[in-house]
Amino acid sequence: MDFAFDARTEELRAKLLAFMDEYVYPAEQVEHEQRAQLASPWDTPAVVEELKAEARRQGLWNLFLPDARHGAGLTNLQYAPLAEITGRSPHLAPTALNCAAPDTGNMEVLAQFGDEQQKKQWLEPLLAGEIRSAFAMTEPEVASSDATNIETRIRRDGDDYVISGRKWYISGAMNPRCQIFIVMGKTDPDGADIRRQQSMILVPRDTPGVTVKRAMQVFGYEDHSHGGHAEVVFEEARVPAANLIGEEGSGFAIAQARLGPGRIHHCMRLIGMAERAIELMCRRAVSRTAFGKSLAQQGVVHNWIADARVTVEQLRLLVLKTAWMMDTVGNKGAHAEIQAIKIATPRAVVDIIDKAIQLHGAGGVSQDFPLAELWASARTLKLADGPDEVHQRSLARRELKKYL
Known part of the structure; x- marks a missing residue:
């Protein structure tokens, strides 16, 4: 390597x-x-x-x-x-x-x-940065950590599909430039293979029956710059059958292909968030005095900074190894490593940002520093793209399988 x-x-x-x-x-x-x-x-x-x-x-x-x-x-x-x-x-x-x-x-x-038409109509303007999009998978009525629970229905009706369901925390959907939803739902809810029941379909925002109801807050933030996280309702929303991505029953596999790179991207950015927190922590430590000496002279602050540096270096190596494996053996071959970084990185970065907040005192939770918003983002990633516990369960089973 x-x-x-x-x-x-x-x-x-x-x-x-x-x-x-x-x-x-x-x-x-x-x-x-x-x-x-x-x-x-x-x-x-x-x-x-x-x-x-x-x-x-x-x-x-x-x-x-x-x-x-x-x-x-x-x-x-x-x-x-x-x-x-x-x-x-x-x-x-x-x-x-x-x-x-x-x-x-x-x-x-x-x-x-x-397909070529879908790429021309939606991929090209996304690549040009002319429009935004959203991915509608998570639902409020079921445990979405298990994607097979999804209840949204995608029903074939002649030359169309009709979509009905309720989604929430649909990132980017509040932005008026969000013109297209990729919706995951069930085309075959009674199918014998629970991982072949789901499909993905393109639903334009202006489709009759699509309602962006409200912005969902994340620890009190509405995340305006990201485009928000919305609750979206699909009530008999009708789109052409040509809007189906791939074939019926391929939705679960497409979701897994999508989330692999997404997880590593999140972990890469999390390391950058930790580096920003360490920089802010050090600047604060050398500029503030408490009990007769600078914070940079306090032993506990030394421990926080040293531990943060060691942790970031460890995480970076693990993420780079995962990236290298994805390039050499593919996402499937790097599955265990992807799970490992998804478990380790948000957990550790939340702790680093928390220490930086503590060092900043009241300023750390204020809008005058980016730390509170960084903390909210990092903490959310312990849930996004699958909660930690799901990845721990899967990774543990993979390890135990070697001994069974």
């Missing part, structure tokens, strides 16, 4: 680090100020569009997509350090580079499983 950055990665890292310093960090406060002046908080501030134009001009665009026909053609190992850098400003940088979830996963699905 060789995790050394190749020449292309080094070049993109240098460009991205400069882009972050020159454009993204200064835009963070501007974005908040502009959003407060918008008619709707879900509209896109002008500075975001300026960042997108500059990122595209510099060739920092669609870096996540390994398919060179549509994206940058980077391997997971090449993209990993770039995603980490964007994680330092997770609510702005990924969007600026057109590398923000859920659009990334949806573009991957369309690139891999969509």
